[in-house]
Amino acid sequence: MTTLINKYDNKCALHKDFDIRLVCSTCKVVVCDGCIVSDHNGHRFDFINAENSKTIFEEFKNNHIQNLDKQIDINNELLNESNNLFKSLEDKHTENVNTITEVFKELSKLLQIIEIDKIKQLVTLYDENKDINTNISTTIHDNLNNINLITNKYKNTINHINIDQIINNNKNNNNYQHIEILKHCYQSRLLIKDNQNENKIQELINQYKNVNIVNNCEQVKESIKEIFEISNSLSITNxxxxxxxxxxxxxxxxxxxxxxxxxxxxxxxxxxxxxxxxxxxxxxxxxxxxxxxxxxxxxxxxxxxxxxxxxxxxxxxxxxxxxxxxxxxxxxxxxxxxxxxxxxxxxxxxxxxxxxxxxxxxxxxxxxxxxxxxxxxxxxxxxxxxxxxxxxxxxxxx
Ligand SMILES: [Zn+2]
Ligand SMILES: [Zn+2]
Structure with missing residues (x-):
């Protein structure tokens, strides 16, 4: 058995898998099964015969073929119009993308600057607290040193010190022992007098600053989403x-x-x-x-x-x-x-x-x-x- 390969195109112009089978007498065109059950539903059909073929061909010869030339121009013009319109949309697209890129570049620079600035503000406040801390530590350290020195020196001996004797001895020997004792007296007094020392340290402690940050991040994140509104509309309107x-x-x-x-x-x-x-x-x-x-x-x-x-x-x-x-x-x-x-x-x-x-x-x-x-x-x-x-x-x- 040989398969006959048809060298002519007998498929429907609209339904490419279906063979042309009949003529729609209502529309005066050839139709396939697909046509019959869709667009031509309810029309009158006829077998393809010499008479209806001739009618269809005459219209093709005398009318349609001439108008096809015009369709070339019309199609080309439409293609041109479409491409010109698309070109302007493409230009606009490039411009839009560039705008967004530029703005975000600026924003990310701005974010870096703000980040550095905010951290700098925090560091400045931290440094102030750190200075206060150093100041307090140094003062207390000095106090403790003095207290230790004085208590170690005098706690077991204070009752045995004969101040008259020391003064008399020292006058003769150019010795400063009595001066040192008097100095320690004065230092002790400074440490205990009227809570002076305690007050001074308390004052320093009161200078510590609490540092808080108000985190508006969520709000900013929400509002930054509104940075660009993208809308579209039919390009050919009005x-x-x-x-x-x-x-x-x-x-x-x-x-x-x-x-x-x-x-x-x-x-x-x-x-x-x-x-x-x-x-x-x-x-x-x-x-x-x-x-x-x-x-x-x-x-x-x-x-x-x-x-x-x-x-x-x-x-x-x-x-x-x-x-x-x-x-x-x-x-x-x-x-x-x-x-x-x-x-x-x-x-x-x-x-x-x-x-x-x-x-x-x-x-x-x-x-x-x-x-x-x-x-x-x-x-x-x-x-x-x-x-x-x-x-x-x-x-x-x-
Ligand atoms: Zn069809
Ligand atoms: Zn029809």
Whole structure:
């Protein structure tokens, strides 16, 4: 018996282990047993015959095959988009890992410094106690020596000492025995007088310091876990282009890829779907530009014309680099969710106006106006409250 090896592919396109068996007359496609019991459940089926094969083939020839070419481009574009998005996520990942590494490096240095400092404080206190101890020991040792010396010398002889005789003898012989006796008298007196010696030692003992440590380690350990919060969100959100945008009561032209902005237009909102801003595509009649939430183009010099006086920046995805903001902008607005690095704010900017952005540091020294939406503490020489913010905040409709 010979096994026939089929050189043609007769397996189902969806269920690779199943043979194609029938035609689904409802869907006009070939199906396997797997198809029949799942997606095509309840449909009408037919044996594969000349008639239905011809119908299916004609559609393939006249329609599908032409559209496959387009699918190549679409697939490649999607692959590109996915890879670009992944690349930015990868960059962000590297940046995040570096930040955490740096901060922990600093922390472990700080921990070493704190450890050394705390031990130094303990050692200083210990040394003080040690000095007190030495002082007491020395004093008592001296006392005991003196007591021993005096008692040994006098305890058996004191009754036999004839002081008159010693004084008379010594005067003649230049002997100091009587002086020594008088000294021992004085020393004895010092040792016993009014508990003086005892009090002195007691005073020294009272100087010993108890040293305690309050161990806050568990609390610190708990709070240090909160050092970084890691969150994630869908990377493609809010990229829907709005239908209508107004700013300060003015209707904005919504700029998308390949849009042609009519000359004379003054207000433009740049849609998040925009992949690039061609230099010259925004006419110099434009005075007011809104970078909408999700805008993801790295702004380089010249993309935004110098005619712009009012620039509104939403929750964009790329940092503001040197020359991103044209040097002609007078009022720079940071809208809700703006959280990108800013390399430079040009000299032309006279007023920086803040909505709900988490940023607190700006490369800027002139007037800052904070709306009631701005929640941060800010240290800047000229910060003012901004009562008419609601009038300026762009209104966006989807
Ligand atoms: Zn199937
Ligand atoms: Zn079907």
């Amino acid at each position: 990229v829907k282009d709005p239908k209508r945008v107004t700013a300060g009561g003015n209707e904005c032209f919504i700029y998308k890829d390949d849009s042609i902005i009519p000359n004379g237009t003054t207000h433009v909102a740049i849609a998040p779907s925009v992949k690039t801003v061609k230099i010259g595509s925004i006419p110099t009649s434009v005075k007011c530009v809104i970078l909408l939430d999700g805008f993801n183009v790295k702004l380089t010099e010249g993309m935004l014309p110098q005619s712009i006086t009012h620039l509104f920046v939403g929750a964009i995805r790329k940092p503001l680099l040197k020359s991103s903001i044209p040097n002609g902008v007078l009022n720079l607005f940071f809208l809700d969710g703006f959280n990108q690095a800013i390399s430079e704010i040009p000299q032309s900017v006279k007023e920086l106006l803040l909505f709900d952005t988490p940023l607190t540091k700006f490369p800027y020294s002139k007037n800052i106006f904070r709306s009631t939406k701005y929640k941060q503490q800010i240290t800047h020489p000229r910060v003012y409250t901004w009562d008419t913010a609601y009038y300026w905040e762009p209104k966006i409709e989807f």
